[in-house]
C-alpha cells in the first residue's frame with residue numbers, strides 16, 4: 354500500500370461510526386484483524402456504546418502449551434482490540450505500554466468475549482483497558498495500555514523506500 358492509498362483508507366476509516374456498527378480492519382494484512390493475513394486472528398469488532406466488542410476463538414496457529422493459547426497471541430488480540438477504540442476517539446495512536454493479566458488458561462477452540470474501553474484521555478495520552486471472558490462470564494484475561502496519539506506521518510517509517 355502506498356502513502357496515497359494509506360491516507361485515503363485512513364480518512365474513510367476514521368469517519369464517525371454508529372453504535373452497533375462493525376468497525377473496519379486496521380488494514381487488510383493486520384495481524385490482529387486483517388482478512389488477508391493467513392497467520393492473523395481475523396478479529397471482527399463492533400461498537401457497543403462507548404466500548405468495542407469482539408468474539409474470538411484461538412486455534413492451533415496460536416498454540417503455546419498444548420491446547421492452550423500462547424500468551425503473546427492473547428496479547429496481540431487485546432492490543433488489536435484497543436486499536437479499534439481509535440475509531441471512537443477519532444484519530445491515530447499507537448501502543449506505548451501494554452500490561453496483560455492472564456487469569457486463566459485460554460483454551461484453543463473455545464469462544465471468548467472481549468470488550469475494551471477508554472478510561473481517560475490526557476493530551477496525547479489515551480489510557481485504555483480491556484477484558485476477555487468465557488461464555489459464562491468468568492474473566493480469563495485483562496489488559497491495560499497507554500496509547501499515544503501520533504500524526505499520520507508516524508506510519509511513513511514503515512512505508513517501502
Ligand SMILES: CCCCCCCC/C=C\CCCCCCCC(=O)SCCNC(=O)CCNC(=O)[C@H](O)C(C)(C)COP(=O)(O)OP(=O)(O)OC[C@H]1O[C@@H](n2cnc3c(N)ncnc32)[C@H](O)[C@@H]1OP(=O)(O)O
Pocket residue numbers: 354359362363379380432433434435436437439445446447448449450477478499501503507
Ligand atoms: C499500511 C496501511 C494502512 C491502512 C490504515 C490503517 C493503519 C492503522 C495503523 C494504526 C492504527 C492502530 C493500529 C492498532 C494496532 C494495535 C496497536 C499496535 O500494535 S501499535 C504498534 C506498536 N507500537 C509502536 O510501534 C509504537 C512504538 N513507539 C513509538 O513510536 C514512540 O515511542 C511513540 C510514538 C509511541 C511515542 O514517542 P514520542 O517521542 O512521540 O513520545 P514521548 O515524547 O516519548 O512521550 C510522549 C508523552 O508520553 C509520556 N509517556 C511516555 N511513556 C509513558 C508511560 N509509560 N506512562 C506515562 N506517560 C508516558 C511522556 O512522558 C510524554 O509526556 P509529556 O508530553 O512530556 O507530558
